[in-house]
Amino acid sequence: MEQFPLFRNITAEQWQDMQRCFGVVERSYRADEVIYDFGDGRNMIGIVLSGSAVVERIDDQGNRAILEHLTPGGVFGEMLMFANVHGDSIRVLCEQPGRVCFLSYQALTKRCENACDHHSRLVENMFTLVADKATLLSERVEVLSRRSIRDKLLCYFAMQSAKGQQSAFTLPFTLSALADYISADRSAMMRELKKMRAEGIVEVKGRQVRLTA
Amino acid sequence: MEQFPLFRNITAEQWQDMQRCFGVVERSYRADEVIYDFGDGRNMIGIVLSGSAVVERIDDQGNRAILEHLTPGGVFGEMLMFANVHGDSIRVLCEQPGRVCFLSYQALTKRCENACDHHSRLVENMFTLVADKATLLSERVEVLSRRSIRDKLLCYFAMQSAKGQQSAFTLPFTLSALADYISADRSAMMRELKKMRAEGIVEVKGRQVRLTA
DNA sequence: AAAAATATGTGACATTTGCCACAAATGGGT
DNA sequence: ACCCATTTGTGGCAAATGTCACATATTTTT
Numbered sequence: 001m002e003q004f005p006l007f008r009n010i011t012a013e014q015w016q017d018m019q020r021c022f023g024v025v026e027r028s029y030r031a032d033e034v035i036y037d038f039g040d041g042r043n044m045i046g047i048v049l050s051g052s053a054v055v056e057r058i059d060d061q062g063n064r065a066i067l068e069h070l071t072p073g074g075v076f077g078e079m080l081m082f083a084n085v086h087g088d089s090i091r092v093l094c095e096q097p098g099r100v101c102f103l104s105y106q107a108l109t110k111r112c113e114n115a116c117d118h119h120s121r122l123v124e125n126m127f128t129l130v131a132d133k134a135t136l137l138s139e140r141v142e143v144l145s146r147r148s149i150r151d152k153l154l155c156y157f158a159m160q161s162a163k164g165q166q167s168a169f170t171l172p173f174t175l176s177a178l179a180d181y182i183s184a185d186r187s188a189m190m191r192e193l194k195k196m197r198a199e200g201i202v203e204v205k206g207r208q209v210r211l212t213a
Numbered sequence: 214m215e216q217f218p219l220f221r222n223i224t225a226e227q228w229q230d231m232q233r234c235f236g237v238v239e240r241s242y243r244a245d246e247v248i249y250d251f252g253d254g255r256n257m258i259g260i261v262l263s264g265s266a267v268v269e270r271i272d273d274q275g276n277r278a279i280l281e282h283l284t285p286g287g288v289f290g291e292m293l294m295f296a297n298v299h300g301d302s303i304r305v306l307c308e309q310p311g312r313v314c315f316l317s318y319q320a321l322t323k324r325c326e327n328a329c330d331h332h333s334r335l336v337e338n339m340f341t342l343v344a345d346k347a348t349l350l351s352e353r354v355e356v357l358s359r360r361s362i363r364d365k366l367l368c369y370f371a372m373q374s375a376k377g378q379q380s381a382f383t384l385p386f387t388l389s390a391l392a393d394y395i396s397a398d399r400s401a402m403m404r405e406l407k408k409m410r411a412e413g414i415v416e417v418k419g420r421q422v423r424l425t426a
Numbered sequence: 427a428a429a430a431a432t433a434t435g436t437g438a439c440a441t442t443t444g445c446c447a448c449a450a451a452t453g454g455g456t
Numbered sequence: 457a458c459c460c461a462t463t464t465g466t467g468g469c470a471a472a473t474g475t476c477a478c479a480t481a482t483t484t485t486t
Contacts, residue, residue, distance in 0.1 A: 057355070065358050067351075080344055081351035082372070109341060120333035127340045128322060131293055134343055137350035138280075138294035142270070144357035145278050145396045147444075148472070159295070176433060183358045185474050190435060192472090206434095206482095360474080361442075389463060398444045403465060405442090419452095419464095 005073050005132075006047055006101075006125050010118070018118050022108070026101040029053075029094035036092040038078060044102045045077040047129065051098015055081075059088040066180045068136075069173070072098070075129050079105045143182055149192045152182040157202065157211055168210040175207075218286050219260055219314075219338050223331070231331050235321070239314040242266075242307035249305040251291060257315045258290040260342065264311015268294075272301035279393045281349075282386070285311070288342050292318045356395055362405045365395040370415065370424055381423040388420075 007015060018024060026049070029035055035053055036046055048070045055068040055076060067090070070076060076092055108123060139159060146152045156178075160169045171178060175193075179186040196202050203210040220228060231237060239262070242248055248266055249259055261283045268281040268289060280303070283289060289305055321336060352372060359365045369391075373382045384391060388406075392399040409415050416423040 057358075063360075067354060067358060080347050082348050109337070120337070123340050124322070124333070124336050127336050127343065130340065130343045130347055134293050134347045134350060135295050137347060137354055140354055141280060141350055141357065144354065145270075145280060147276075147396065147398075150472095174433060183360065185360075186434090187436080187475080188473050191437090194435080387463065399464090400445080400466080401443050404467090407465085 004049065005128055006049070006122075008125050008128075009121055010125070014118055014121075018122060021118065022103045022122075024101055024103045026099060028097070028099050030097050031094055033094045034091055035094055035100055036076065038090040041078070043078055043105055045075060045080065045105050045108065045126075046092065046100050046102050048072050048074040049099040049101055051094065051096040053092050053094050053098075053100070055090065055092050057088055057090045065183070066177070069095075073129055073132065075126075075133055077105065080130065080133065140181070149182070149184045149189055150196065152184065153189070153192065153196070154201075156182060157209055160209070161211055167212070168208065171207040171209060217262065218341055219262070219335075221338050221341075222334055223338070227331055227334075231335060234331065235316045235335075237314055237316045239312060241310070241312050243310050244307055246307045247304055248307055248313055249289065251303040254291070256291055256318055258288060258293065258318050258321065258339075259305065259313050259315050261285050261287040262312040262314055264307065264309040264313075266305050266307050266311075266313070268303065268305050270301055270303045278396070279390070282308075286342055286345065288339075288346055290318065293343065293346065353394070362395070362397045362402055363409065365397065366402070366405065366409070367414075369395060370422055373422070374424055380425070381421065384420040384422060 010018075019026075029051065036044075050072055052072075053070040053074070053076075054066050055070065057065050057067055059065075068074075068076070068081075070092070108126060143152050143155050143159070146155050157169075160171075161167050163169075173181070175190070176186055179189045182189070193202070193204060197204060200212055203212060223231075232239075242264065249257075263285055265285075266283040266287070266289075267279050268283065270278050270280055272278075281287075281289070281294075283305070321339060356365050356368050356372070359368050370382075373384075374380050376382075386394070388403070389399055392402045395402070406415070406417060410417060413425055416425060
Protein backbone atom coordinates (compact mmCIF):
# COMPACT_ATOMS: atom_id res chain seq x y z
CA MET A 1 0.00 0.00 0.00
CA GLU A 2 2.89 2.34 0.72
CA GLN A 3 4.15 2.52 -2.85
CA PHE A 4 0.96 3.95 -4.29
CA PRO A 5 1.36 7.74 -4.67
CA LEU A 6 -1.68 8.52 -2.57
CA PHE A 7 -0.21 6.57 0.35
CA ARG A 8 3.36 7.77 0.20
CA ASN A 9 4.70 8.20 3.73
CA ILE A 10 1.42 7.00 5.14
CA THR A 11 1.17 3.74 7.07
CA ALA A 12 -1.80 1.41 6.96
CA GLU A 13 -2.82 2.45 10.48
CA GLN A 14 -2.65 6.13 9.64
CA TRP A 15 -4.79 5.43 6.63
CA GLN A 16 -7.36 3.83 8.91
CA ASP A 17 -7.39 7.00 11.01
CA MET A 18 -7.80 9.17 7.95
CA GLN A 19 -10.70 7.18 6.67
CA ARG A 20 -12.54 8.07 9.86
CA CYS A 21 -11.30 11.67 9.90
CA PHE A 22 -12.12 12.49 6.31
CA GLY A 23 -15.01 10.16 5.79
CA VAL A 24 -13.12 8.27 3.14
CA VAL A 25 -15.08 5.65 1.26
CA GLU A 26 -13.47 2.85 -0.71
CA ARG A 27 -15.33 0.67 -3.19
CA SER A 28 -14.78 -2.00 -5.82
CA TYR A 29 -16.29 -1.78 -9.26
CA ARG A 30 -17.06 -4.23 -12.01
CA ALA A 31 -16.54 -3.49 -15.70
CA ASP A 32 -19.05 -0.99 -17.14
CA GLU A 33 -20.35 -0.03 -13.73
CA VAL A 34 -21.07 3.67 -13.14
CA ILE A 35 -18.52 4.97 -10.66
CA TYR A 36 -19.58 8.56 -10.58
CA ASP A 37 -22.20 10.76 -12.17
CA PHE A 38 -21.49 14.48 -12.38
CA GLY A 39 -24.54 16.49 -11.59
CA ASP A 40 -25.28 14.45 -8.51
CA GLY A 41 -23.48 17.31 -6.83
CA ARG A 42 -21.86 15.14 -4.22
CA ASN A 43 -18.71 17.22 -4.38
CA MET A 44 -16.34 14.35 -3.86
CA ILE A 45 -12.88 13.66 -5.16
CA GLY A 46 -12.42 10.17 -6.52
CA ILE A 47 -9.07 8.42 -6.85
CA VAL A 48 -8.56 5.31 -8.93
CA LEU A 49 -6.58 2.85 -6.85
CA SER A 50 -6.57 -0.08 -9.25
CA GLY A 51 -8.17 -1.03 -12.56
CA SER A 52 -9.11 1.74 -14.94
CA ALA A 53 -11.99 4.02 -15.82
CA VAL A 54 -13.13 6.43 -18.50
CA VAL A 55 -14.77 9.82 -18.15
CA GLU A 56 -17.38 10.04 -20.86
CA ARG A 57 -19.73 12.75 -21.99
CA ILE A 58 -23.00 12.14 -23.75
CA ASP A 59 -24.39 15.31 -25.25
CA ASP A 60 -28.01 16.17 -25.95
CA GLN A 61 -27.81 14.60 -29.42
CA GLY A 62 -26.55 11.37 -27.96
CA ASN A 63 -22.95 11.68 -29.17
CA ARG A 64 -20.53 9.95 -26.89
CA ALA A 65 -17.05 11.34 -26.33
CA ILE A 66 -14.28 10.15 -24.07
CA LEU A 67 -12.94 13.07 -22.07
CA GLU A 68 -10.36 11.19 -20.07
CA HIS A 69 -8.81 7.82 -19.37
CA LEU A 70 -8.16 7.18 -15.72
CA THR A 71 -5.51 4.72 -14.61
CA PRO A 72 -4.36 4.08 -11.03
CA GLY A 73 -3.54 7.45 -9.49
CA GLY A 74 -6.08 9.21 -11.69
CA VAL A 75 -8.35 11.68 -9.94
CA PHE A 76 -11.75 13.10 -10.81
CA GLY A 77 -14.55 15.17 -9.32
CA GLU A 78 -16.50 18.37 -9.88
CA MET A 79 -13.88 20.51 -8.23
CA LEU A 80 -11.16 19.13 -10.48
CA MET A 81 -12.98 19.26 -13.75
CA PHE A 82 -15.85 21.61 -14.30
CA ALA A 83 -18.29 19.86 -16.45
CA ASN A 84 -22.03 20.00 -16.53
CA VAL A 85 -22.97 22.03 -19.53
CA HIS A 86 -26.74 22.35 -19.69
CA GLY A 87 -28.22 19.05 -20.81
CA ASP A 88 -25.38 16.66 -21.40
CA SER A 89 -24.33 14.17 -18.80
CA ILE A 90 -20.83 13.29 -17.74
CA ARG A 91 -20.06 10.05 -16.02
CA VAL A 92 -17.13 7.99 -14.86
CA LEU A 93 -17.42 4.38 -15.99
CA CYS A 94 -15.39 1.42 -14.83
CA GLU A 95 -13.31 -0.14 -17.59
CA GLN A 96 -10.94 -2.63 -15.96
CA PRO A 97 -12.45 -3.77 -12.67
CA GLY A 98 -10.75 -2.22 -9.68
CA ARG A 99 -11.01 -0.10 -6.57
CA VAL A 100 -11.78 3.59 -6.17
CA CYS A 101 -11.67 5.74 -3.07
CA PHE A 102 -13.61 8.90 -2.42
CA LEU A 103 -12.94 11.78 -0.10
CA SER A 104 -14.52 15.15 0.41
CA TYR A 105 -12.90 18.13 -1.25
CA GLN A 106 -13.92 20.28 1.70
CA ALA A 107 -12.18 18.04 4.24
CA LEU A 108 -9.04 18.14 2.18
CA THR A 109 -8.76 21.88 1.71
CA LYS A 110 -10.02 22.99 5.09
CA ARG A 111 -7.43 22.72 7.84
CA CYS A 112 -8.68 20.36 10.50
CA GLU A 113 -7.74 20.70 14.14
CA ASN A 114 -7.00 17.10 15.00
CA ALA A 115 -4.80 14.79 12.98
CA CYS A 116 -3.20 17.69 11.16
CA ASP A 117 -0.14 15.66 10.36
CA HIS A 118 -2.19 13.10 8.50
CA HIS A 119 -3.94 15.93 6.81
CA SER A 120 -0.89 17.60 5.40
CA ARG A 121 0.64 14.36 4.22
CA LEU A 122 -2.53 13.54 2.37
CA VAL A 123 -2.63 16.98 0.78
CA GLU A 124 0.98 16.60 -0.31
CA ASN A 125 0.19 13.34 -2.00
CA MET A 126 -2.96 14.71 -3.55
CA PHE A 127 -0.90 17.59 -4.84
CA THR A 128 1.28 15.27 -6.88
CA LEU A 129 -1.77 13.41 -8.21
CA VAL A 130 -3.47 16.60 -9.30
CA ALA A 131 -0.22 17.91 -10.77
CA ASP A 132 0.00 14.70 -12.80
CA LYS A 133 -3.56 15.21 -13.92
CA ALA A 134 -2.73 18.75 -15.02
CA THR A 135 0.19 17.38 -17.00
CA LEU A 136 -1.98 14.84 -18.78
CA LEU A 137 -4.60 17.47 -19.55
CA SER A 138 -1.94 19.84 -20.85
CA GLU A 139 -0.68 17.16 -23.17
CA ARG A 140 -4.14 16.59 -24.49
CA VAL A 141 -4.71 20.31 -25.00
CA GLU A 142 -1.48 20.42 -26.92
CA VAL A 143 -2.65 17.65 -29.20
CA LEU A 144 -6.18 18.99 -29.59
CA SER A 145 -4.96 22.50 -30.33
CA ARG A 146 -3.40 21.30 -33.59
CA ARG A 147 -5.47 22.26 -36.59
CA SER A 148 -5.35 19.10 -38.69
CA ILE A 149 -5.62 15.37 -38.08
CA ARG A 150 -2.12 14.89 -39.40
CA ASP A 151 -0.66 17.45 -37.00
CA LYS A 152 -2.60 15.95 -34.11
CA LEU A 153 -1.24 12.51 -34.87
CA LEU A 154 2.31 13.74 -35.31
CA CYS A 155 2.11 15.67 -32.06
CA TYR A 156 0.76 12.68 -30.18
CA PHE A 157 3.29 10.29 -31.70
CA ALA A 158 6.16 12.68 -30.98
CA MET A 159 5.09 12.90 -27.34
CA GLN A 160 4.83 9.17 -26.93
CA SER A 161 8.19 8.47 -28.48
CA ALA A 162 9.73 11.26 -26.41
CA LYS A 163 8.45 9.56 -23.26
CA GLY A 164 9.95 6.22 -24.16
CA GLN A 165 13.00 7.92 -25.67
CA GLN A 166 12.56 5.72 -28.70
CA SER A 167 11.19 6.32 -32.15
CA ALA A 168 9.01 3.21 -31.75
CA PHE A 169 6.32 2.71 -29.14
CA THR A 170 3.09 0.89 -28.45
CA LEU A 171 -0.23 2.74 -28.41
CA PRO A 172 -1.88 2.58 -24.98
CA PHE A 173 -5.24 2.01 -26.67
CA THR A 174 -6.89 0.95 -29.91
CA LEU A 175 -6.88 3.06 -33.05
CA SER A 176 -10.57 3.74 -32.56
CA ALA A 177 -9.85 5.07 -29.11
CA LEU A 178 -7.01 7.13 -30.54
CA ALA A 179 -9.52 8.77 -32.87
CA ASP A 180 -11.60 9.66 -29.80
CA TYR A 181 -8.53 11.00 -28.02
CA ILE A 182 -7.61 13.34 -30.84
CA SER A 183 -11.29 14.08 -31.31
CA ALA A 184 -11.46 13.18 -34.96
CA ASP A 185 -13.60 10.90 -37.06
CA ARG A 186 -12.19 7.41 -37.06
CA SER A 187 -12.35 6.80 -40.79
CA ALA A 188 -10.90 10.23 -41.51
CA MET A 189 -8.04 9.38 -39.20
CA MET A 190 -7.49 6.04 -40.94
CA ARG A 191 -7.35 7.80 -44.29
CA GLU A 192 -4.75 10.23 -42.97
CA LEU A 193 -2.74 7.40 -41.43
CA LYS A 194 -2.70 5.65 -44.78
CA LYS A 195 -1.39 8.76 -46.48
CA MET A 196 1.28 9.17 -43.85
CA ARG A 197 2.31 5.56 -44.26
CA ALA A 198 2.48 6.04 -48.02
CA GLU A 199 4.69 9.08 -47.54
CA GLY A 200 6.97 7.08 -45.31
CA ILE A 201 6.48 9.30 -42.27
CA VAL A 202 5.25 6.57 -39.95
CA GLU A 203 5.02 2.83 -39.75
CA VAL A 204 1.90 1.52 -38.08
CA LYS A 205 1.16 -2.14 -37.64
CA GLY A 206 -1.42 -2.89 -35.03
CA ARG A 207 -0.58 -0.83 -31.98
CA GLN A 208 3.08 -0.63 -32.88
CA VAL A 209 4.03 2.81 -34.14
CA ARG A 210 7.38 4.05 -35.38
CA LEU A 211 8.23 7.54 -36.48
CA THR A 212 10.54 7.38 -39.45
CA ALA A 213 10.82 11.10 -40.15
CA MET B 214 -0.87 39.71 0.62
CA GLU B 215 -2.91 37.37 2.77
CA GLN B 216 -5.90 37.24 0.44
CA PHE B 217 -4.03 35.82 -2.52
CA PRO B 218 -4.58 32.05 -2.69
CA LEU B 219 -0.89 31.25 -2.56
CA PHE B 220 -0.53 33.14 0.70
CA ARG B 221 -3.62 31.92 2.49
CA ASN B 222 -2.84 31.41 6.16
CA ILE B 223 0.68 32.60 5.60
CA THR B 224 1.94 35.83 7.14
CA ALA B 225 4.38 38.17 5.48
CA GLU B 226 7.12 37.08 7.89
CA GLN B 227 6.52 33.41 7.21
CA TRP B 228 6.71 34.17 3.53
CA GLN B 229 10.11 35.74 4.10
CA ASP B 230 11.25 32.54 5.79
CA MET B 231 9.93 30.43 2.96
CA GLN B 232 11.70 32.45 0.33
CA ARG B 233 14.95 31.52 2.02
CA CYS B 234 13.92 27.91 2.69
CA PHE B 235 12.66 27.16 -0.79
CA GLY B 236 14.83 29.52 -2.76
CA VAL B 237 11.81 31.45 -3.97
CA VAL B 238 12.47 34.11 -6.56
CA GLU B 239 10.06 36.92 -7.29
CA ARG B 240 10.28 39.16 -10.35
CA SER B 241 8.42 41.86 -12.22
CA TYR B 242 7.82 41.70 -15.93
CA ARG B 243 7.00 44.21 -18.62
CA ALA B 244 4.56 43.54 -21.46
CA ASP B 245 5.89 41.08 -24.06
CA GLU B 246 8.82 40.05 -21.93
CA VAL B 247 9.72 36.35 -21.87
CA ILE B 248 8.92 34.99 -18.43
CA TYR B 249 9.85 31.40 -19.01
CA ASP B 250 11.19 29.23 -21.77
CA PHE B 251 10.46 25.53 -21.63
CA GLY B 252 13.44 23.53 -22.64
CA ASP B 253 15.75 25.52 -20.43
CA GLY B 254 15.13 22.61 -18.09
CA ARG B 255 15.18 24.74 -14.99
CA ASN B 256 12.44 22.64 -13.47
CA MET B 257 10.71 25.49 -11.70
CA ILE B 258 7.12 26.19 -10.90
CA GLY B 259 6.00 29.70 -11.73
CA ILE B 260 3.02 31.42 -10.18
CA VAL B 261 1.47 34.57 -11.60
CA LEU B 262 0.94 37.00 -8.74
CA SER B 263 -0.36 39.96 -10.71
CA GLY B 264 -0.79 40.97 -14.32
CA SER B 265 -1.31 38.24 -16.89
CA ALA B 266 0.63 35.99 -19.21
CA VAL B 267 0.14 33.63 -22.13
CA VAL B 268 1.68 30.26 -22.78
CA GLU B 269 2.41 30.08 -26.47
CA ARG B 270 3.77 27.39 -28.73
CA ILE B 271 5.59 28.05 -31.96
CA ASP B 272 5.93 24.90 -34.02
CA ASP B 273 8.59 24.07 -36.58
CA GLN B 274 6.56 25.68 -39.35
CA GLY B 275 6.32 28.90 -37.40
CA ASN B 276 2.64 28.61 -36.48
CA ARG B 277 1.83 30.30 -33.24
CA ALA B 278 -0.81 28.88 -30.91
CA ILE B 279 -1.92 30.03 -27.50
CA LEU B 280 -1.99 27.08 -25.14
CA GLU B 281 -3.06 28.90 -22.03
CA HIS B 282 -3.98 32.25 -20.58
CA LEU B 283 -2.56 32.82 -17.12
CA THR B 284 -4.17 35.25 -14.71
CA PRO B 285 -3.20 35.82 -11.06
CA GLY B 286 -3.08 32.42 -9.40
CA GLY B 287 -2.13 30.72 -12.65
CA VAL B 288 0.73 28.22 -12.44
CA PHE B 289 3.11 26.84 -15.03
CA GLY B 290 6.26 24.78 -15.33
CA GLU B 291 7.57 21.59 -16.89
CA MET B 292 6.22 19.40 -14.14
CA LEU B 293 2.74 20.82 -14.54
CA MET B 294 2.51 20.74 -18.28
CA PHE B 295 4.60 18.38 -20.29
CA ALA B 296 5.53 20.17 -23.39
CA ASN B 297 8.62 20.02 -25.47
CA VAL B 298 7.75 18.04 -28.54
CA HIS B 299 10.79 17.73 -30.78
CA GLY B 300 11.51 21.07 -32.41
CA ASP B 301 8.82 23.48 -31.35
CA SER B 302 9.36 25.96 -28.57
CA ILE B 303 6.97 26.80 -25.76
CA ARG B 304 7.29 30.02 -23.85
CA VAL B 305 5.46 32.05 -21.27
CA LEU B 306 5.12 35.68 -22.29
CA CYS B 307 4.03 38.59 -20.18
CA GLU B 308 0.79 40.20 -21.35
CA GLN B 309 -0.29 42.66 -18.68
CA PRO B 310 2.76 43.75 -16.69
CA GLY B 311 2.94 42.14 -13.28
CA ARG B 312 4.83 39.96 -10.85
CA VAL B 313 5.67 36.26 -10.99
CA CYS B 314 7.23 34.06 -8.36
CA PHE B 315 9.23 30.90 -8.92
CA LEU B 316 9.91 27.99 -6.64
CA SER B 317 11.50 24.61 -7.13
CA TYR B 318 9.22 21.64 -7.71
CA GLN B 319 11.65 19.46 -5.81
CA ALA B 320 11.59 21.64 -2.70
CA LEU B 321 7.82 21.56 -2.73
CA THR B 322 7.30 17.83 -3.05
CA LYS B 323 10.21 16.67 -0.89
CA ARG B 324 9.48 16.86 2.81
CA CYS B 325 11.98 19.16 4.42
CA GLU B 326 13.16 18.72 7.99
CA ASN B 327 13.00 22.31 9.17
CA ALA B 328 10.09 24.66 8.70
CA CYS B 329 7.73 21.79 8.01
CA ASP B 330 4.75 23.84 9.01
CA HIS B 331 5.49 26.43 6.37
CA HIS B 332 6.05 23.65 3.95
CA SER B 333 2.70 21.98 4.39
CA ARG B 334 0.78 25.25 4.26
CA LEU B 335 2.46 26.12 1.02
CA VAL B 336 1.69 22.71 -0.43
CA GLU B 337 -1.94 23.10 0.61
CA ASN B 338 -2.17 26.39 -1.19
CA MET B 339 -0.38 25.06 -4.22
CA PHE B 340 -2.83 22.20 -4.24
CA THR B 341 -5.76 24.55 -4.74
CA LEU B 342 -3.90 26.45 -7.45
CA VAL B 343 -3.07 23.29 -9.35
CA ALA B 344 -6.61 21.99 -8.85
CA ASP B 345 -7.88 25.23 -10.39
CA LYS B 346 -5.50 24.74 -13.26
CA ALA B 347 -6.81 21.22 -13.80
CA THR B 348 -10.33 22.61 -13.87
CA LEU B 349 -9.46 25.19 -16.50
CA LEU B 350 -7.68 22.59 -18.60
CA SER B 351 -10.63 20.22 -18.30
CA GLU B 352 -12.94 22.93 -19.52
CA ARG B 353 -10.75 23.53 -22.49
CA VAL B 354 -10.56 19.83 -23.29
CA GLU B 355 -14.32 19.72 -23.16
CA VAL B 356 -14.56 22.54 -25.67
CA LEU B 357 -11.80 21.22 -27.93
CA SER B 358 -13.25 17.73 -27.95
CA ARG B 359 -16.32 18.99 -29.85
CA ARG B 360 -16.18 18.09 -33.50
CA SER B 361 -17.38 21.29 -35.17
CA ILE B 362 -16.81 25.00 -34.72
CA ARG B 363 -20.48 25.48 -33.93
CA ASP B 364 -20.42 22.87 -31.19
CA LYS B 365 -17.23 24.32 -29.76
CA LEU B 366 -18.78 27.75 -29.59
CA LEU B 367 -22.02 26.50 -28.08
CA CYS B 368 -20.10 24.51 -25.49
CA TYR B 369 -17.95 27.47 -24.57
CA PHE B 370 -20.90 29.86 -24.44
CA ALA B 371 -22.92 27.43 -22.34
CA MET B 372 -20.07 27.15 -19.85
CA GLN B 373 -19.61 30.88 -19.55
CA SER B 374 -23.29 31.58 -19.05
CA ALA B 375 -23.47 28.73 -16.54
CA LYS B 376 -20.71 30.38 -14.52
CA GLY B 377 -22.47 33.71 -14.38
CA GLN B 378 -25.83 32.01 -14.06
CA GLN B 379 -27.11 34.24 -16.81
CA SER B 380 -27.80 33.75 -20.48
CA ALA B 381 -25.74 36.86 -21.23
CA PHE B 382 -22.07 37.35 -20.47
CA THR B 383 -18.97 39.20 -21.58
CA LEU B 384 -16.15 37.41 -23.37
CA PRO B 385 -12.91 37.51 -21.38
CA PHE B 386 -11.00 38.14 -24.59
CA THR B 387 -11.36 39.28 -28.19
CA LEU B 388 -13.07 37.23 -30.86
CA SER B 389 -9.69 36.60 -32.45
CA ALA B 390 -8.44 35.17 -29.19
CA LEU B 391 -11.61 33.11 -28.90
CA ALA B 392 -10.74 31.54 -32.25
CA ASP B 393 -7.34 30.62 -30.81
CA TYR B 394 -8.95 29.22 -27.70
CA ILE B 395 -11.25 26.90 -29.62
CA SER B 396 -8.38 26.23 -32.03
CA ALA B 397 -10.23 27.20 -35.19
CA ASP B 398 -9.54 29.53 -38.05
CA ARG B 399 -10.76 32.99 -37.19
CA SER B 400 -12.61 33.69 -40.41
CA ALA B 401 -14.22 30.26 -40.31
CA MET B 402 -15.39 31.04 -36.80
CA MET B 403 -16.78 34.39 -37.90
CA ARG B 404 -18.69 32.71 -40.70
CA GLU B 405 -20.17 30.23 -38.26
CA LEU B 406 -21.05 33.00 -35.82
CA LYS B 407 -22.87 34.82 -38.58
CA LYS B 408 -24.90 31.72 -39.39
CA MET B 409 -25.74 31.23 -35.73
CA ARG B 410 -26.83 34.83 -35.44
CA ALA B 411 -28.98 34.42 -38.53
CA GLU B 412 -30.60 31.33 -37.01
CA GLY B 413 -31.32 33.26 -33.85
CA ILE B 414 -29.28 30.99 -31.61
CA VAL B 415 -27.00 33.69 -30.24
CA GLU B 416 -26.70 37.45 -30.13
CA VAL B 417 -23.17 38.76 -30.36
CA LYS B 418 -22.33 42.41 -30.28
CA GLY B 419 -18.73 43.16 -29.46
CA ARG B 420 -17.79 41.03 -26.50
CA GLN B 421 -21.34 40.78 -25.28
CA VAL B 422 -22.83 37.38 -25.92
CA ARG B 423 -26.33 36.11 -25.19
CA LEU B 424 -27.63 32.61 -25.74
CA THR B 425 -31.17 32.82 -27.01
CA ALA B 426 -31.80 29.11 -27.60
C1' DA C 427 -15.14 -24.07 -31.42
C1' DA C 428 -18.64 -21.22 -32.69
C1' DA C 429 -20.85 -16.94 -32.21
C1' DA C 430 -20.98 -12.22 -31.12
C1' DA C 431 -18.99 -8.06 -30.56
C1' DT C 432 -15.52 -4.91 -31.56
C1' DA C 433 -11.79 -3.09 -34.32
C1' DT C 434 -9.63 -2.20 -38.79
C1' DG C 435 -9.51 -0.79 -43.47
C1' DT C 436 -11.33 1.48 -47.64
C1' DG C 437 -14.12 4.20 -50.96
C1' DA C 438 -17.65 7.71 -52.71
C1' DC C 439 -19.78 11.91 -51.70
C1' DA C 440 -21.44 16.17 -49.17
C1' DT C 441 -20.12 19.44 -45.90
C1' DT C 442 -17.13 21.99 -43.20
C1' DT C 443 -13.10 24.16 -42.57
C1' DG C 444 -8.82 26.50 -43.58
C1' DC C 445 -6.51 29.81 -46.33
C1' DC C 446 -6.03 34.12 -48.74
C1' DA C 447 -7.19 38.72 -49.74
C1' DC C 448 -9.20 42.85 -48.62
C1' DA C 449 -12.25 46.63 -46.53
C1' DA C 450 -14.18 48.70 -42.60
C1' DA C 451 -14.26 49.51 -37.72
C1' DT C 452 -12.21 49.98 -33.38
C1' DG C 453 -8.85 51.14 -29.92
C1' DG C 454 -4.52 52.92 -27.84
C1' DG C 455 -0.91 55.96 -27.61
C1' DT C 456 1.29 60.45 -28.48
C1' DA D 457 -7.14 64.70 -33.18
C1' DC D 458 -4.31 61.90 -35.58
C1' DC D 459 -1.84 57.78 -36.65
C1' DC D 460 -0.86 53.06 -36.26
C1' DA D 461 -1.93 48.60 -34.96
C1' DT D 462 -5.24 45.46 -34.06
C1' DT D 463 -9.75 43.63 -34.49
C1' DT D 464 -13.86 42.65 -36.98
C1' DG D 465 -16.38 41.35 -40.98
C1' DT D 466 -16.99 39.17 -45.61
C1' DG D 467 -16.33 36.34 -49.86
C1' DG D 468 -14.27 32.86 -53.10
C1' DC D 469 -11.98 28.65 -53.57
C1' DA D 470 -9.26 24.55 -52.54
C1' DA D 471 -8.31 21.16 -49.25
C1' DA D 472 -9.44 18.61 -45.26
C1' DT D 473 -12.84 16.37 -42.71
C1' DG D 474 -17.09 14.02 -41.53
C1' DT D 475 -20.72 10.79 -42.92
C1' DC D 476 -22.31 6.57 -44.62
C1' DA D 477 -21.82 2.11 -46.26
C1' DC D 478 -19.56 -2.02 -46.44
C1' DA D 479 -15.94 -5.96 -46.19
C1' DT D 480 -12.52 -7.98 -43.46
C1' DA D 481 -9.71 -8.91 -39.26
C1' DT D 482 -9.35 -9.48 -34.55
C1' DT D 483 -10.79 -10.09 -29.99
C1' DT D 484 -14.03 -11.58 -26.51
C1' DT D 485 -17.81 -14.21 -24.90
C1' DT D 486 -20.54 -18.21 -24.72
